[in-house]
Amino acid sequence: MSAKPGWQYERKAHRAGHERVVGIDEAGRGPLAGPVVAAAVIFPPDFRMDGLADSKQLAPERRRELAQEIRASALAVGVGVVSADEIDRTNILSATYRAAWHAVEQLDVQPDYFFTDYLRLAWADAPVEPLVRGDQRCASIAAASIIAKVARDELMCDYDGEYPGYGFAAHKGYGTRAHLEALRALGPTTIHRLTFRGVCWFEAQLRRSKTFDYLREVIEAIGGEKAARLVRLAIHGAALRLPPREMKEIEALYASRLNELGIPVP
Numbered sequence: 001m002s003a004k005p006g007w008q009y010e011r012k013a014h015r016a017g018h019e020r021v022v023g024i025d026e027a028g029r030g031p032l033a034g035p036v037v038a039a040a041v042i043f044p045p046d047f048r049m050d051g052l053a054d055s056k057q058l059a060p061e062r063r064r065e066l067a068q069e070i071r072a073s074a075l076a077v078g079v080g081v082v083s084a085d086e087i088d089r090t091n092i093l094s095a096t097y098r099a100a101w102h103a104v105e106q107l108d109v110q111p112d113y114f115f116t117d118y119l120r121l122a123w124a125d126a127p128v129e130p131l132v133r134g135d136q137r138c139a140s141i142a143a144a145s146i147i148a149k150v151a152r153d154e155l156m157c158d159y160d161g162e163y164p165g166y167g168f169a170a171h172k173g174y175g176t177r178a179h180l181e182a183l184r185a186l187g188p189t190t191i192h193r194l195t196f197r198g199v200c201w202f203e204a205q206l207r208r209s210k211t212f213d214y215l216r217e218v219i220e221a222i223g224g225e226k227a228a229r230l231v232r233l234a235i236h237g238a239a240l241r242l243p244p245r246e247m248k249e250i251e252a253l254y255a256s257r258l259n260e261l262g263i264p265v266p
Helices: 008-015 060-073 084-089 092-105 139-162 177-186 210-220 225-238 244-261
Strands: 021-027 036-042 076-082 113-116 128-130
Touching: 008 021, 008 113, 008 139, 021 092, 021 139, 036 092, 036 139, 060 139, 076 092, 076 139, 084 092, 084 244, 113 139, 139 210, 210 225, 210 244, 225 244
Parallel strands: 021 113, 113 128
Antiparallel strands: 021 036, 036 076
16 A cells, blocks of 8 residues: 655755745556646645545545645646647657646746656756655645646546547546457547557548537538638637647638638638
8 A cells, every 4th residue: 555645745845945835746648548637736835635645546536526625725736738649749758748847837826846756857947856656655746646637537538528439538548448449440539649559550540529520510611701700719719629630630621711712811
């Protein structure tokens, strides 16, 4: 059984004069599909809460409850998301560091001391203490692991509706038997990590999301400038849901349709 994460690291940093101590962790390095998500959490000095643990050791409902408590109690919480597309263009380690950087960017206050689950943050402008098994030892890192896991699970549940038949809500993109069977039957989607073993041997055309198919249809139906403006708003509204691979294609389809009609592309 893993040790319960404690507050001794935060106390040490506070005694040394650091007031904005952040814990950083990630979720989703290993899956075959979906983004990698990092979270950063800063608690007030001397704050304590019970029940924190490595997110992998908690039941989903308990994780969600703790995530709400963390957000309500923390000085600041930031979440960074890096897509499968960027994971494929770089690598999973670089993408993880990028997600951590985005998470810190989202904080309302900037940290003056970093605790990480053994991530060495070369870009940090304050001291960094990477801890082996940090999510099992340091309360702030454990809190970040919970926030990251809950945020990523919610994204994968959303993708379950966008890509029917893959079971993303159940396995969250990990390489389970059910997921591999779906890959063999359906081929990869635009949120799969195409460079990962278990995905990279598939040569079928990537399956697009339901939102992509809808936007493609309304783009094809554009008949004038008023419709073009409405579709532009629909594309903008879908930007956070569409993976980058799909967003690039939708933008190209939109520009092509407007060029066909002689409408200036905004």
